[in-house]
Amino acid sequence: MTTSSPGLIKSGYHHFIGILNKVEGAILIASVLLMATNNIANVIGRVIFNQSLFFAEEVNSILIILVTFAGTSFAARHGSHIRMTAIFDALPKKLQKGLIVIITFVTSACIFTICYFSVKYILWVAPRGQVLPALQIPVYTIYLWVPISLFITGFEYFVAGIKNLFNREIFLASEVTSEEYENVAEI
Template identity: 65%
Template sequence: MRSTSRLMRSGYEKSIVLVNKLEGAILIISVLIMGCNNVSNVIGRVVFNQSLYFTDELNSILIIFITFAGTSYAARLGSHIRMTAIFDVLPSLYQKVLITLIAFITSICIFAICYFSVEYISWIAPKGKVLPAMQIPVYLTYIWVPVSLFLTGLEYFATGMKNLFSKDMHLSSQITGDGYDNINEL
């Protein structure tokens, strides 16, 4: 029984490492492409008196990737902005209850938004709209949104579960033990 639990945990940790690397790569590549796209557009406009016709659309797609990949990535690291004025003055037991409730409520809200994003994509896909310059179906530019929201919801749910079954308080589900996962060390 113990080895099965260890195998499951090992599989979970490996999958989190893989997702971290994938999201990190998406973030880095998207920012680099956006930078190159903008520089190329400026050079084209200044030197050749001709802008790149697809710059705005490509940047819009990349902003979606960056925003939503960054959301689940930040949730995994416990890096989202927090308002702690009330939290800081509470006794530790109430802090633990509050941080656990916040994680679960945030998870529910994120899953709801994920559901609505899938509904929106399902509504827009049959309309056949395409981006004018790049001729990419509009719904394809939004595919990353529900995927990332689902991952973000899972992260908050995992954080809530970790707080529920751990004696310490945690901002994220991160298992690294590097100080980012334990609120008591902040």
């Protein structure tokens, strides 16, 4: 039995995306739960013991960065980013198809550009040796998720652009077709 190379690549991609979905989902869930726990503990400490947690603000800042950027790539993969579609929806299907190809590739290029600048920023911050005052964690390590997530987000839009080039359907994201999106939006 022979396996086709494109099928193997597609299968590997879907396996990787499945793992990535689980990892990002776990990061999002854990971060939100940790933020809530941290805030509740800080309030209890302030009200009952008259003493705030000295690290609470720094922990929340780290978690907000994780939630924001893990959420960015997760939302890109599932077509969950906010879109202004009034003009897009009024266009005929052929123009919609052309426009979505342009939108996905331009968005991908913009995000890859921001990713590049985030790497440059980290390389600028890292040698300065700045650490968080309470946790003593190097500041640049907190920002490492930013280029990783931006790269994944840019890749998701690029994949959506490729899917739109080679399929009849309109793909708003790399994993969800427009019909699946409409069904999700109605729920």
